[in-house]
Amino acid sequence: MSFKKFCIALMCVSLIPGAFSCKKQAGETIKIGAIFSVTGPASFLGAPEAKTAEMMVEEINDKGGIDGKMLKLIVKDSAGDPAKAISFAKQLIEEDKVFAIIGPSTSGETMKIKAICEEGKTILVSCAAAEVIVNPVAKYVFKSPQKDSDAVQSIYNVMKKKGIKSIGIVSSNDGYGTAGKDQLEKLAKKNGIQILISEVYDKKATDLTGVLTKLKAKNVQAVINWSIVPAQSIIAKNMKQLNMDVPLFQSHGFGNIKYVKEAGEAAEGIIFPCGRLLIAEDLPENHPQKAVLMKYKKNYESEYGEDASTFGGHAYDSLMILVEGIKRGGADKEKARGAIENMKGFAGTGGIFNFSPADHNGLDINAFEMLTVKGGKFVKYEDK
Amino acid sequence: MSFEQLLQYLLSGVTNGSIYAIVAIGFNIIYNTTGIINFAQGEFLMLGGMTAISLSPYVPLPLAILIAVIITAMVGAVVDFLIIRRLKKPTVLNMVIVTIGLSIIIREIALHLWDEKVRSLPYFTGNEVTSINILGAYISPQVLWVLGVSAVIVIFLGVFFKFTLTGRSMRACASNITAARLCGINTRNMVTISFMLSAAIGALAGCVISPITQTQYDCGTSLAIKGFAVAILGGLGNSTGAIIGGITIGLLEAFSISVLPLAYKDAIAISILLIILFLRPSGLLGKKEAVELKEF
Numbered sequence: 160m161s162f163k164k165f166c167i168a169l170m171c172v173s174l175i176p177g178a179f180s181c182k183k184q185a186g187e188t189i190k191i192g193a194i195f196s197v198t199g200p201a202s203f204l205g206a207p208e209a210k211t212a213e214m215m216v217e218e219i220n221d222k223g224g225i226d227g228k229m230l231k232l233i234v235k236d237s238a239g240d241p242a243k244a245i246s247f248a249k250q251l252i253e254e255d256k257v258f259a260i261i262g263p264s265t266s267g268e269t270m271k272i273k274a275i276c277e278e279g280k281t282i283l284v285s286c287a288a289a290e291v292i293v294n295p296v297a298k299y300v301f302k303s304p305q306k307d308s309d310a311v312q313s314i315y316n317v318m319k320k321k322g323i324k325s326i327g328i329v330s331s332n333d334g335y336g337t338a339g340k341d342q343l344e345k346l347a348k349k350n351g352i353q354i355l356i357s358e359v360y361d362k363k364a365t366d367l368t369g370v371l372t373k374l375k376a377k378n379v380q381a382v383i384n385w386s387i388v389p390a391q392s393i394i395a396k397n398m399k400q401l402n403m404d405v406p407l408f409q410s411h412g413f414g415n416i417k418y419v420k421e422a423g424e425a426a427e428g429i430i431f432p433c434g435r436l437l438i439a440e441d442l443p444e445n446h447p448q449k450a451v452l453m454k455y456k457k458n459y460e461s462e463y464g465e466d467a468s469t470f471g472g473h474a475y476d477s478l479m480i481l482v483e484g485i486k487r488g489g490a491d492k493e494k495a496r497g498a499i500e501n502m503k504g505f506a507g508t509g510g511i512f513n514f515s516p517a518d519h520n521g522l523d524i525n526a527f528e529m530l531t532v533k534g535g536k537f538v539k540y541e542d543k
Numbered sequence: 544m545s546f547e548q549l550l551q552y553l554l555s556g557v558t559n560g561s562i563y564a565i566v567a568i569g570f571n572i573i574y575n576t577t578g579i580i581n582f583a584q585g586e587f588l589m590l591g592g593m594t595a596i597s598l599s600p601y602v603p604l605p606l607a608i609l610i611a612v613i614i615t616a617m618v619g620a621v622v623d624f625l626i627i628r629r630l631k632k633p634t635v636l637n638m639v640i641v642t643i644g645l646s647i648i649i650r651e652i653a654l655h656l657w658d659e660k661v662r663s664l665p666y667f668t669g670n671e672v673t674s675i676n677i678l679g680a681y682i683s684p685q686v687l688w689v690l691g692v693s694a695v696i697v698i699f700l701g702v703f704f705k706f707t708l709t710g711r712s713m714r715a716c717a718s719n720i721t722a723a724r725l726c727g728i729n730t731r732n733m734v735t736i737s738f739m740l741s742a743a744i745g746a747l748a749g750c751v752i753s754p755i756t757q758t759q760y761d762c763g764t765s766l767a768i769k770g771f772a773v774a775i776l777g778g779l780g781n782s783t784g785a786i787i788g789g790i791t792i793g794l795l796e797a798f799s800i801s802v803l804p805l806a807y808k809d810a811i812a813i814s815i816l817l818i819i820l821f822l823r824p825s826g827l828l829g830k831k832e833a834v835e836l837k838e839f
Contacts, residue, residue, distance in 0.1 A: 202659030361809070370805045376548050401551070402681045425672050
């Protein structure tokens with residue numbers, strides 16, 4: 160045997176254990192893709208979501224994974240750009256061959272990759288809110304945040320009690336804003352509420368006094384703002400600066416204490432529907448969500464030193480629903496999908512999930528609690 | 544439309560317009576010395592705002608702003624020393640592309656230095672809910688700060704460029720760099736000074752508008768686009784023109800909102816900008832002869 164051949168033979172031999180160990184590892188890890196807008200205009204959603212997912216995967220792996228199988232999380236930052244979400248989804252499905260995808264953070268992005276996941280037979284548990292994600296139902300697509308229509312109904316219920324009949328709506332020009340605006344307009348008539356004016360602003364808007372002047376001129380009895388962008392704080396400030404003293408309602412996108420801090424004193428009295436995470440401490444001990452919420456909140460806050468938000472909670476729910484599906488159905492895409500679809504009574508941060516083949520969201524209007532801002536903090540809204 | 548509403552739209556237009564104007568002024572300074580558009584101008588605003596916000600819990604607000612302005616001016620100087628000076632062929636096109644690259648780099652660095660979160664400086668006077676009643680219309684005191692600071696900057700620049708030796712040397716560089724060099728002006732230093740000055744003014748602008756617009760690592764880009772449009776409308780290089788252009792665009796937007804849906808705001812403003820530029824290519828206050836001499 161020449162020296163050259165010997166070398167080649169040596170290399171081959173040395174590769175064998177590598178090949179074996181690779182194969183062995185592949186059998187023991189489950190790859191989960193995550194598409195979050197960690198940066199960009201929707202970073203308020205994506206950043207806590209990515210942090211939550213990383214924290215939870217670490218926790219699960221520390222406890223020995225799912226039935227001995229380790230999870231591997233592959234996080235992609237889409238910066239809120241649907242085009243990037245599309246290419247990441249393709250990459251995750253075709254190249255990384257992930258078991259499932261959690262995210263994206265925004266509704267616009269989710270709608271763009273819905274068909275891709277469906278074709279790729281890959282489970283998608285979205286962290287975005289718009290109802291169109293699961294209506295019509297796609298076999299492989301689920302979502303964890305509460306429904307827009309339930310949020311709208313919760314707001315209208317409060318309005319009816321307060322005797323508010325004519326309102327003005329402003330929403331952002333992204334997927335979330337558009338979906339919310341549609342629901343607000345659809346449900347208004349049924350609730351006896353008249354929309355005097357409905358305006359759309361740019362998601363990067365920095366001043367909204369112009370459009371608010373228009374609302375003020377129409378003598379609206381209340382303003383509803385539907386967006387997830389920083390304009391949520393700007394609108395509150397601008398209303399006070401224009402001396403508009405009608406109540407401001409926001410969507411469940413307001414569930415981040417940072418928006419309250421940005422709006423400062425102007426945030427006082429904003430009413431919005433939200434999951435129970437923000438008032439976890441005030442829940443009675445026997446509430447089924449209490450334990451989950453308190454644990455998540457404590458872990459997140461001690462790990463990252465910042466306040467937990469409902470958005471991070473959506474990532475918790477998406478991941479844990481998936482994990483529960485794998486636990487029940489095994490590491491098989493079809494079986495896990497079936498297990499998620501039939502999951503009942505799963506307590507997450509967003510509510511108690513009851514999935515069915517016709518309902519890939521699993522939450523109802525009871526998942527919402529009406530909150531308001533008092534003294535710079537979120538508190539439960541009480542009817543006066 | 545009642546008088547109060549008319550006034551309210553007017554004030555809303557002035558609020559936005561003054562923000563555009565103060566951004567546009569920054570473009571003009573570098574243009575006046577080098578004949579190029581610095582597309583990283585928006586990032587100077589963001590840097591100024593972010594630095595002041597980071598400092599504001601520890602030092603009084605005026606001091607935080609002052610330090611932020613100085614630090615950003617230093618960044619401007621470093622940018623010139625490290626990159627602009629070292630260009631082998633400093634043609635207009637090369638420099639423009641370099642500034643676009645710079646804007647991306649600064650944005651990414653800011654994302655890593657701070658994070659993706661939105662912040663803002665406290666209101667200089669009053670707080671989020673303070674509003675001043677002017678004949679039945681309402682305005683935040685911060686808007687008056689923006690207007691006041693813009694006015695001070697315009698006056699300062701006017702005096703600086705007309706009456707000081709450095710200012711005049713800087714203008715000479717823009718008209719004809721070879722002739723300026725023959726007259727014994729150190730053109731390289733003038734470019735450095737112009738970068739420092741525009742970074743400093745950008746930083747100051749970034750601080751004053753921060754309570755209104757809020758500051759985020761990527762807020763510079765959208766501000767810069769509007770500011771750039773305004774600078775062109777007012778006549779590149781002309782600071783008074785920038786103010787007039789800014790207020791014009793702001794008012795156009797505000798009154799377009801009053802009759803049309805908000806979504807058309809930018810389309811209306813930009814269409815009118817285009818019409819004005821077809822009729823007056825040099826901008827509102829720009830001199831036709833001067834424009835013909837420029838490369839850009």
